[in-house]
Amino acid sequence: MTNTFGRSWMIAVYLFLYIPIITLVVFSFNGSPLVTVWSEFTLKWYGKLAQDREIIAGVILSLKLAFLSGMLSVLFGTFTAFALVRYRFRGHTLLSSMANMPLVMPDVLVGLSLLLMLVSLQRWLGYPERGLLTILLGHAFLGTAYAAVVVVSRLREMDSKLEEAAMDLGCKPFQVFTLVTFPLIVPALVSAFLLTFTLSFDDVVLSAFLSGPGSTTLPLVIFSRARLGLSPSINAVAAVTIAVVSIAVIVSSIYQSRAEKQRMREIAQAYNDGNQ
Amino acid sequence: MAAEKTLKLEKNSLHQDNLLRIENLTKIYDGSVKAVDDVSLTVAKGEIFGLLGSSGCGKSTLLRMLAGFEVPTNGKIFLAGEDITNLPPYQRPINMMFQSYALFPHLSVWDNIAFGLRRDGMAKEKIMERVESLLKLVQLGKFAKRKPHQLSGGQQQRVALARSLAKQPKLLLLDEPLGALDKKLRESTQLELVNIIEEVGVTCVLVTHDQEEAMTISSRIAVMSEGSFLQVGTPDEIYETPNSRLIADFIGNVNIFEGVVDEDLPDHVTVKCPECTHYVGHGITGSSGMSVGVAVRPEKILLSKTKPKGKYNWCEGEVTDIAYFGAHTTYHLKLMTGMILKVQQQNRTRNLEGGFTWGDRAFAQWDDLAMIVLTH
Ligand SMILES: Nc1ncnc2c1ncn2[C@@H]1O[C@H](COP(=O)(O)OP(=O)(O)OP(=O)(O)O)[C@@H](O)[C@H]1O
Ligand SMILES: [Mg+2]
Numbered sequence: 001m002t003n004t005f006g007r008s009w010m011i012a013v014y015l016f017l018y019i020p021i022i023t024l025v026v027f028s029f030n031g032s033p034l035v036t037v038w039s040e041f042t043l044k045w046y047g048k049l050a051q052d053r054e055i056i057a058g059v060i061l062s063l064k065l066a067f068l069s070g071m072l073s074v075l076f077g078t079f080t081a082f083a084l085v086r087y088r089f090r091g092h093t094l095l096s097s098m099a100n101m102p103l104v105m106p107d108v109l110v111g112l113s114l115l116l117m118l119v120s121l122q123r124w125l126g127y128p129e130r131g132l133l134t135i136l137l138g139h140a141f142l143g144t145a146y147a148a149v150v151v152v153s154r155l156r157e158m159d160s161k162l163e164e165a166a167m168d169l170g171c172k173p174f175q176v177f178t179l180v181t182f183p184l185i186v187p188a189l190v191s192a193f194l195l196t197f198t199l200s201f202d203d204v205v206l207s208a209f210l211s212g213p214g215s216t217t218l219p220l221v222i223f224s225r226a227r228l229g230l231s232p233s234i235n236a237v238a239a240v241t242i243a244v245v246s247i248a249v250i251v252s253s254i255y256q257s258r259a260e261k262q263r264m265r266e267i268a269q270a271y272n273d274g275n276q
Numbered sequence: 277m278a279a280e281k282t283l284k285l286e287k288n289s290l291h292q293d294n295l296l297r298i299e300n301l302t303k304i305y306d307g308s309v310k311a312v313d314d315v316s317l318t319v320a321k322g323e324i325f326g327l328l329g330s331s332g333c334g335k336s337t338l339l340r341m342l343a344g345f346e347v348p349t350n351g352k353i354f355l356a357g358e359d360i361t362n363l364p365p366y367q368r369p370i371n372m373m374f375q376s377y378a379l380f381p382h383l384s385v386w387d388n389i390a391f392g393l394r395r396d397g398m399a400k401e402k403i404m405e406r407v408e409s410l411l412k413l414v415q416l417g418k419f420a421k422r423k424p425h426q427l428s429g430g431q432q433q434r435v436a437l438a439r440s441l442a443k444q445p446k447l448l449l450l451d452e453p454l455g456a457l458d459k460k461l462r463e464s465t466q467l468e469l470v471n472i473i474e475e476v477g478v479t480c481v482l483v484t485h486d487q488e489e490a491m492t493i494s495s496r497i498a499v500m501s502e503g504s505f506l507q508v509g510t511p512d513e514i515y516e517t518p519n520s521r522l523i524a525d526f527i528g529n530v531n532i533f534e535g536v537v538d539e540d541l542p543d544h545v546t547v548k549c550p551e552c553t554h555y556v557g558h559g560i561t562g563s564s565g566m567s568v569g570v571a572v573r574p575e576k577i578l579l580s581k582t583k584p585k586g587k588y589n590w591c592e593g594e595v596t597d598i599a600y601f602g603a604h605t606t607y608h609l610k611l612m613t614g615m616i617l618k619v620q621q622q623n624r625t626r627n628l629e630g631g632f633t634w635g636d637r638a639f640a641q642w643d644d645l646a647m648i649v650l651t652h
Binding site: 161 | 343344345364365366370371372374375376378379380381382391392395396425439440442443
């Protein structure tokens with residue numbers, strides 16, 4: 001009884017989550033230009049996409065942005081995480097909760113405040129023009145907070161005795177990082193990268209505030225087209241976006257489950273050897 | 277003249293034999309927590325020195341200062357005559373075996389052991405040789421390629437030992453080396469550990485909160501409490517002549533009678549307690565009228581059914597509890613005052629004929645040299 005209830009509840013939730021996405025993808029293969037009426041299967045919208053300069057530029061820009069901001073976020077996030085986990089200083093608690101602030105602050109506020117800052121910077125220094133760089137800054141800003149959360153939790157669960165042991169055996173502090181800490185947090189860095197990559201790739205709000213002429217990211221293109229009226233070509237773009245994001249997610253979960261399987265295999269092997 | 281010379285010689289050799297010297301070492305955390313409080317100590321070469329104390333008494337902190345992970349608030353550390361107080365851990369000829377082993381999970385057993393040697397830039401063949409011999413020493417030859425999580429607790433412990441011995445440290449620090457093993461494994465591993473350490477001949481400082489472990493492994497023990505040393509001595513000194521109630525109670529089982537010194541003579545004293553009067557066959561540093569504790573270890577008491585002769589060193593009670601341990605039996609005797617006397621008897625015969633059962637009246641007696649008079 002409870003079992004069937006649980007199962008139907010779960011199905012309902014998944015349907016709720018996935019029906020819109022599935023519909024969207026299905027209708028991107030619809031021959032009719034009307035978004036709601038199915039006629040026949042076609043790939044013409046994808047063909048059109050391939051010739052759509054604006055969209056192709058958007059995809060390239062978004063990928064570039066996502067890659068760069070992912071990298072920057074992981075770098076800064078790791079520094080932040082280290083400072084927060086490894087060092088005790090005055091105002092530690094305040095700072096560590098402040099590092100999480102961008103996660104809970106509404107994107108609109110973050111975007112607005114960054115915009116204001118950049119505008120006044122530009123007025124004083126004549127730099128930076130709004131464009132790729134400013135969006136990158138915004139995304140890296142948000143991404144750093146996310147990456148820091150991921151790396152902090154990994155560092156917290158990592159035994160600090162390992163670093164002491166390395167030092168005890170003759171490692172200077174930098175060697176401790178390269179030989180022990182880094183190899184042990186690599187999985188967290190990979191997840192942090194994939195997380196911040198997708199965060200940047202599908203961001204609309206920050207990009208809308210920070211973009212300038214000639215720097216229209218893919219989500220911005222979709223957004224502006226959608227306002228002009230729905231068309232199956234938007235579905236096609238969205239389907240492409242979904243594909244990119246899903247690939248990132250799938251790669252990350254395969255990576256993780258492979259590592260886990262490898263571990264299980266090794267443990268099983270050890271167990272068998274032990275029983276021989 | 278000659279006497280002076282030998283004295284000087286002795287002093288010299290003593291100085292050379294002292295591998296580790298700690299002077300007035302103090303560690304204060306956060307400005308107020310005195311984790312280690314003005315500790316001084318010398319450890320001779322080849323010694324296995326045990327630090328024993330209950331949880332939170334500052335053992336690990338002391339060890340971590342020796343390893344270089346904590347900076348002392350005060351005091352100095354000398355190793356082989358050299359002041360190492362301000363050296364970072366990676367420059368000290370000291371290695372540590374960690375409580376939870378701290379094996380590198382991403383490296384194989386082989387690489388874990390070779391880790392320190394590689395940092396020293398040792399030649400490849402030399403490293404090979406050294407690691408192989410260490411693997412042999414701890415009998416882990418066929419596990420060289422395993423990762424730490426593929427090993428049992430006891431095997432991990434041996435890898436940790438091999439890794440900490442790899443660089444041939446002048447001093448080996450062991451923080452609860454057997455703490456993570458279960459009771460049965462502990463006992464066999466204990467002997468193995470001592471054998472390996474003695475084979476290598478390295479000087480050790482070992483932390484434990486298990487007094488039996490400290491007694492079996494160490495050549496000398498320091499009993500710690502609240503950051504300072506209560507007593508330093510060989511295991512039997514500490515067991516047979518504890519210098520305070522705390523130590524008598526902490527090391528092994530003990531019955532403590534509270535009483536007042538009655539007669540105080542150079543060759544004997546008598547102590548009046550509510551339960552009985554003790555006749556102690558040696559003099560003490562005290563005076564009559566002083567209140568003292570008289571400690572008697574359970575294994576030094578004899579239980580009998582007949583009333584002992586004389587008026588000293590015996591008391592009468594009722595058997596309230598019996599615990600059979602195979603080799604010996606522990607009885608709890610309830611005395612008139614309500615005090616519970618623990619008595620341990622060897623089981624000399626197979627059928628426990630002449631033994632005691634619950635509710636029996638029994639007399640407990642002990643020798644006039646069996647007691648320790650505690651003035652603190
Ligand atoms: N980093 C630290 N900051 C503040 N106080 C500390 C720190 N490390 C230890 N202490 C305090 O110092 C005291 C001694 O701690 P220590 O770890 O040396 O005890 P221990 O004897 O090793 O105990 P255990 O047997 O439980 O390991 C404790 O009161 C502990 O709370
Ligand atoms: Mg400890």
